[in-house]
Structures are given as structure tokens and as C-alpha cells.
Amino acid sequence: MLSDKVQAALNEQINMELTSWYNYLAMSAFCEHRNFRGCAQWLRMQSDEELGHAMKLYNFMQVRHCPVVLSAIASPVTQYESIPAVFKLALAQEEKVSASINALYELALNEKAFAEVVELQWFISEQVEEERTARAIVAKFELIKDDPSALLDMDRELGERRPEPEPGGAA
Ligand SMILES: [Fe+2]
Ligand SMILES: [Fe+2]
Structure with missing residues (x-):
């Protein structure tokens, strides 16, 4: 049986993924409203990916016969300084999630929750990719600054993103 500490931390991580889901949705709405449809599409x-992460943990907890306890999701920020500022916040959010996943991994190791350690390895690799992608977008926006034609190109580029397969699929 999983320790209470590990159970609580897994439930907190589900909440964090759902918070990311909600924040990205708010960011998308902000971009859409300003006619940056490519940015909106990317966000x-x-x-959707964040909801997939939450559900991957949710399914895993059920497989492990561990009670899922859903809690309130904090309201997202809805006003941002600019489109580039949205992506800066996205990067900061990913860094925060990475720190949380790392702490969860450390806890699982200390508690000898080995199945959880294995499951969390996927999340650690995923965070490496998420941070890398967000960092690259932030860097491009920094180069672009206020150049309108470059901003439009960037919007088009981000709008080319296509969905990736569901992580882990159904339980
Ligand atoms: Fe995530
Ligand atoms: Fe993420």
C-alpha cells in the first residue's frame, strides 16, 4: 500500500496538471481574443496535453488502488501584458511543474514506492521537453520584439502545431 505522503503528493500533482490545463486555456483565450490565432491554437x-497529464496520473492511481482526491483548481490569470508575456509565464509554469515532479520523484524514492518511481520517469522526460520547447519560443519572441511581420510569422509557425498521441492511453 502506498504511504499517505505519496498518495497526497500524487493527488497534489493531479491538481497541478489541472491548474496548468486551466492556465493554458486562459492564455489561449487571451491570444484568440487578440487575433493571434496561431498562438491560441498552440496554447x-x-x-489538452496538460489534461492528458492529469488523466495519466488519475488512471495510474486507480490502477494502484489509490484513492483519487480532486480539489479546487485556482482561477487562472486572465490579463497578460502582451503575447510574448504569455509565453514567459508558460515557461515559468513549466519550470514550477518540473520542480514539483522532481520533488515527487524524490519522495517516491525515499518511500520506496518503486512503481511510482517508474511512472514518474515519464513525467521527468516530458518536463525536459516541455521546458525546452517553451524556452525556444520565449527566445524567439525576445528576438522579434515589436516587429509586426516577424510576430505574424511566429503566430503562423505556432499555429502549425498538431496534436500528439495521448500519453499512456487508457488505463
Ligand atoms: Fe504537465
Ligand atoms: Fe506542461
Whole structure:
């Protein structure tokens, strides 16, 4: 049986993934409203991915016969300084999630929750990719600054994102 500490931390991680889902959705709505449809599309797909992460943990907890306890999701920020500022916040969010996953992994190791350690390895690799992608987008926006034609190109580029397969699929 999983320790209470590990159970609580897994439930908190589900909440964090759902918070990311909600934040990305709010970011997408902000971009859409300003006619940056490519940015909106990219962020909406990112929000879908976060829901996938939450569900991957949710399914895993059920397989492990561990009670899922859902809690309130905090309201997202809905006003941002600019489109580039949205992506800066996205990067900060990913860094926060990575720190949380790392702490969860350390806890699982200390508690000898080996199945959880294996499951969390997927999340550690995923965070490496998520941070890398967000960092690259932030760097491009920094180069672009206020150049309108480059901003439009960037919007088009982000709009080319297509959905990735569901992580782990159904339980
Ligand atoms: Fe995530
Ligand atoms: Fe993420």
C-alpha cells in the first residue's frame, strides 16, 4: 500500500496538471481574443496535453488502488501584458511543474514506492521537453520584439502545431 505522503503528493500533482490545463486555456483565450490565432491554437493544444497529464496520473492511481482526491483548481490569470508575456509565464509554469515532479520523484524514492518511481520517469522526460520547447519560443519572441511581420510569422509557425498521441492511453 502506498504511504499517505505519496498518495497526497500524487493527488497534489493531479491538481497541478489541472491548474496548468486551466492556465493554458486562459492564455489561449487571451491570444484568440487578440487575433493571434496561431498562438491560441498552440496554447489550446498545450492545455489538452496538460489534461492528458492529469488523466495519466488519475488512471495510474486507480490502477494502484489509490484513492483519487480532486480539489479546487485556482482561477487562472486572465490579463497578460502582451503575447510574448504569455509565453514567459508558460515557461515559468513549466519550470514550477518540473520542480514539483522532481520533488515527487524524490519522495517516491525515499518511500520506496518503486512503481511510482517508474511512472514518474515519464513525467521527468516530458518536463525536459516541455521546458525546452517553451524556452525556444520565449527566445524567439525576445528576438522579434515589436516587429509586426516577424510576430505574424511566429503566430503562423505556432499555429502549425498538431496534436500528439495521448500519453499512456487508457488505463
Ligand atoms: Fe504537465
Ligand atoms: Fe506542461
